Amino acid sequence: MQRYFVSQNAIAGDTVTISGDDVKHIVRVMRMAAGDEVIVCDGSGQAFRVELTDLGDTVQGRIVENVAKDPEPAVKITLAQGLPKGDKMELIVQKGTEVGIADFLPLDMVRCIVQYDAKKEAKRRERWQKIAKEAAEQAHRNRIPDVREGVTFKQWLKTVAAYDLVVVPYEREEALGLQEVLTNHPEIKSVCILIGPEGGIAEDEIEQALAAGALPVTLGPRILRTETAGLVAATCVFYHYGEIGGGEK
């Protein structure tokens, strides 16, 4: 959306008055009309989505929402995580929530060391959801990530097409970097990152994931533990799209 900077006294209540050269730009260059929307920044870090109401010698608009301070990433990341041992999932949920992951999906995979047990899982899921809530509060997020009910790898396969992109960090993939994949997908809204459990992803699973449309990627020559890989991959995705380290938008 087109952005315009105004002085702070150009904003009164929810009314914005744009003047000067920007008026010409809005009316003549962009050929906007009442009802069109722009982003207005007041230079202090505040940014508003503004609906234009009146276009004359000055342009008037109405603030629809404050957009600068929404800490939720525009790219939604689902972490499909092969169920790890012990309390590693707690760390995964806590750290993943901090960086901005949208939801967590525990997966029952071939090389999972813990046997998936639906009854036990319900209890653990309650605990993970609580960790997500606390981490979201601490991280100043507006939304608590979902820790979804665990599914089998086969069930997950059926959902691959629902994402704009599905990437699988995989030790044996050496050529295709995550960076190349993201560069080739400049405008996506949803990414699913598939991370195998401690034992890794079985060859059969990789083949099925690829057949379903997932892309195998390398995160580099250093091998990450299962509880680290998703966090690192998510951080890279957010960095790539300016959601981490991108500065003012």
Add this chain to the structure above:
Amino acid sequence: MQRYFVSQNAIAGDTVTISGDDVKHIVRVMRMAAGDEVIVCDGSGQAFRVELTDLGDTVQGRIVENVAKDPEPAVKITLAQGLPKGDKMELIVQKGTEVGIADFLPLDMVRCIVQYDAKKEAKRRERWQKIAKEAAEQAHRNRIPDVREGVTFKQWLKTVAAYDLVVVPYEREEALGLQEVLTNHPEIKSVCILIGPEGGIAEDEIEQALAAGALPVTLGPRILRTETAGLVAATCVFYHYGEIGGGEK
């Protein structure tokens, strides 16, 4: 360095023979001579730095080193970490080692909750060094990161000039993104990342760090815990320079 792909049978021992169109490129376009170096990839993920020895109808070269398989990042990251509570430093060292941090420097800072105690520290440092060793092995690194002896913030300040770049993720910095800083530093060999303890960095400390040449950066609108911030910042730095997710080099 210029890269050329050859078939695997173009490599015999430490001798490489480049033929076909690449010869023209090396001789006419790049105007290389004996003694110049190129990267030769055999398509299987192997890559070699090759010194050219003979340029004629084919180009002969001698392998100087295998460059594809060195998992050590070209950019050395030092994590200067305000000493955190409890066993958080263990997590920081373990995860930081996995992603590729070169060394860890515990810092005694104003808002540290634990009192720095040199005697206790020696013991803890031994433990952290052991964790670094195990994590380095597991991550297939060639080098064990150093966990250096803790220093005071004032002592650290004197070392700022020794790095090509020093960044300080800081909550109150909203405009300058890490990405912008890294983009402005395309060729650096060393970065120090300063992370405050749980209570954050004191204003006085930020001012002194900036005066010494450190740059305050934002990692984005979500607030990261002290044990997460360094890992995330290091991941972003490595991603930026292609050390994580960059694919084949």
